[in-house]
Amino acid sequence: MKYQVCYLLAFLGMTTAAWADVVTLKNGDRITGTLITIKGGTLQLKSDILGTLSIPMAKVATYTISDPVALIMKGQHPLEGKLELEPSGDYEVTANGQAKTVPAAQADTIMPDADYQKLVTAAPKPWQAWKGAVNLGYALQNGNQQTDTLTTTISAVRERPTTPIFQNHWRANFGFTTLISHAEEDDSTVTSHTLTATLREDYLVSTDNFLFVMGQGNHVSTQGLYLQQTYGGGYGRDLVSNARTVFSISTGPVYVQEKFFTGLLTQTAQLLVAEKLGEQFNKRVRLDHYFQFYPDLKNRGQYRFDTSSSLSLKLTTRFSANLTALDLYLSNPPAGNKSNDITFSAGLGYTF
Helix, strand or coil: CHHHHHHHHHHHHHHHHHHCEEEEECCCCEEEEEEEEEECCEEEEEECCCEEEEEEHHHEEEEECCCCEEEECCCCCCEEEEEEECCCCCEEEEECCEEEEECHHHCCEEEEHHHHHHHHHCCCCCCCCCEEEEEEEEEEECCCCEEEEEEEEEEEEEEECCCCCCCCEEEEEEEEEEEEEEEEECCEEEEEEEEEEEEEEEEECCCCEEEEEEEEEEEEHHHCEEEEEEEEEEEEEEEEECCCEEEEEEEEEEEEEEEECCCCEEEEEEEEEEEEEEEECCCCEEEEEEEEEEEECCCCCCEEEEEEEEEEEECCCCEEEEEEEEEEEECCCCCCCCCEEEEEEEEEEEEC
16 A cells, blocks of 8 residues: 555656656756746746745756746747747747747747737736826914815726837826815915816827827816816837836816806817926835926917826835825916915825
8 A cells, every 4th residue: 555655656756757848957956837938038947845946047057847838029920829949049830730949049938838928918907907096195384374185096007908018008097186275364264176087098109109089077166167187198118118217298178168167168179289207216215296287279389288297115015114195286267266286195095
């Protein structure tokens, strides 16, 4: 009975090894595991015993992969099939009985074909696959007038599909801001509200250039503005996009309808000129800034803009402390209302 158990364990071990991907290093060591990716000259392998390993391909002598892979090259359709590492260091992909050799320098990413298909075909629900942050802030002012302001901002982006190399795809941008202020002076009390929401959908036609459509709604009680609706579209370009800095500009015509508390209703055409900056100074400190300027095309000399700057300090993986400055400006508010709505606040942020 003892020998039967040993034989069974040995058989199961050999079966598991046969199913796993096997890496043979140039020094003779053998490692078994499951392919995660091959990218940038590094093999990432998941081992049941050793966890996730990063192995330089320069140290790999042979590599046998049990399941089909997707070999992705820039500017070309991916090759899908069985993969072999040739003695020269190049790759051979076999599909439907036909083999093709791909120089290692041309291979951008190699990953399990099942994982690649999930990236391409994944269709998340509208509330899924977003990346961004939620910030809560509070400002208090004491003097002749005692004012406290609660701010909430949400900023999120979703790109579909998220393939390893560029292909034409969609990028959704969502922003939401609320400001609730309560001011007391002598026996009088004033409460003001500001709400702004923006949704922009980008279609990336290349790695740097995109077309967009957008819609925005604003409610700013200090400006006497009951509802401001903006719809339009245009062209944008990501001037800088790397791990540290993201900087983009965009422009296009928009239609604007404004309804004021006085009952006044205006309709006009404006030009949107915008810039967006994200700067990661180090692992803990980050700056996010945007500026949107709308000169009126129908009524010359009139314009509006909205801008936000937020400096955040990372406290944990998800939470951060932040300082935020917001400014909403309208050049033509009704008489007796403010043209500028400026707010400074400090608070906490949550990254998702």
